[in-house]
Structures are given as structure tokens and as C-alpha cells.
Amino acid sequence: MLVEALDPGVQADVRLGLIAPRAALVVSALPRGNEQQAAARLVAQRGLTVRQAELMVDELTEAPPSRRAEILTRWSSGPPGRGGTGGGGVKKAGPARGAAQALVVTITTLRRAASALHGHLGTTPLGMYPPDAAELLHGSLRELCAVLDGLRATLSAATDEPAPEQRA
Numbered sequence: 001m002l003v004e005a006l007d008p009g010v011q012a013d014v015r016l017g018l019i020a021p022r023a024a025l026v027v028s029a030l031p032r033g034n035e036q037q038a039a040a041r042l043v044a045q046r047g048l049t050v051r052q053a054e055l056m057v058d059e060l061t062e063a064p065p066s067r068r069a070e071i072l073t074r075w076s077s078g079p080p081g082r083g084g085t086g087g088g089g090v091k092k093a094g095p096a097r098g099a100a101q102a103l104v105v106t107i108t109t110l111r112r113a114a115s116a117l118h119g120h121l122g123t124t125p126l127g128m129y130p131p132d133a134a135e136l137l138h139g140s141l142r143e144l145c146a147v148l149d150g151l152r153a154t155l156s157a158a159t160d161e162p163a164p165e166q167r168a
Helices: 008-015 021-027 034-046 050-062 065-077 095-123 131-158
Strands: none
Touching: 008 021, 008 034, 008 095, 021 034, 021 050, 034 050, 034 065, 034 095, 050 065
8 A cells, every 4th residue: 555655756765775664654645746756855865754754744734735845945955843853853064964965965866866767778678769769868878878987986986995897
């Protein structure tokens, strides 16, 4: 039942470990689609607890649709409102922590994009597209390979692990 109530993007976030299953259950109270995705993204990016997610979802479900974007913006930009967050909400970040959080957001975005790309390529081979679209996609994927190769080298250096070609 939970899987049926969750947007596929939120399901992917749970599988990737970006959002806890209990938090996903809370988010499933929202309509599938943009609202669930936005709420799940906030839970992952802001590191909201399940209780904080409950407060946010309660506020969203109680509000008229015209105010929901405003509520999501408020939850994304400052400490969670409405008390009861257990620790006073998300703490204000210093410069180093802010940079680390920005990096975590970028990593999360890359993981989501990689998961989506993996899903698309796994279900629809390039040969299924019209020839001009397949050619465009093929070129774009080749360019992406070059970018990912560069990223792999940077990641290897950042994590002090040898690149795959250096391990052999």
C-alpha cells in the first residue's frame, strides 16, 4: 500500500537511503507528484526527523493549495517552524558546515539524477527513439561519459582511493 501511495521519485529516494522509510510513510499523506517530491527533497536535504516531517506534512495538508508553495519555501529556507521538533529544529550552519551541507545537496542531486538516468536507459534503449533523437542522446551520453570519468578521478583523489584503472 505504501508503494502505491508513493511517487516513483520518492520510492527511489527510499531505495537510495536518502529518506527513511518512516519519513516516506509520512510524506505519502501528500498527493503523489510534485508535493511528495518537494517534501521528500526537504526531508533529505534538511535532515528532518520523522517528527519534523510529520509537522511539515500536517501543515501542508491543513493549508489550502494556494499556500502550500509558501509553506515549502519556509521549511526549506529556515529552521522548521511550529515547535515540537525535539531539538529546536535545524541549527544554523557556520561557513564550513554550510559548505559541507551544500556538497551533500549536490551529491544527493547527482545520486537522484543518476538513478533516474539508470532507470530511463534500462527501460528504453536508444534504438527505441526516432533516429535524430537517438543520435542526439548518444552524443549527449558520450559527453556525459567524459564528465563522469573526470568526476571519478576527482572522487578517487578526494577519498584517497585509487581510481579503478590504477587498482589493476
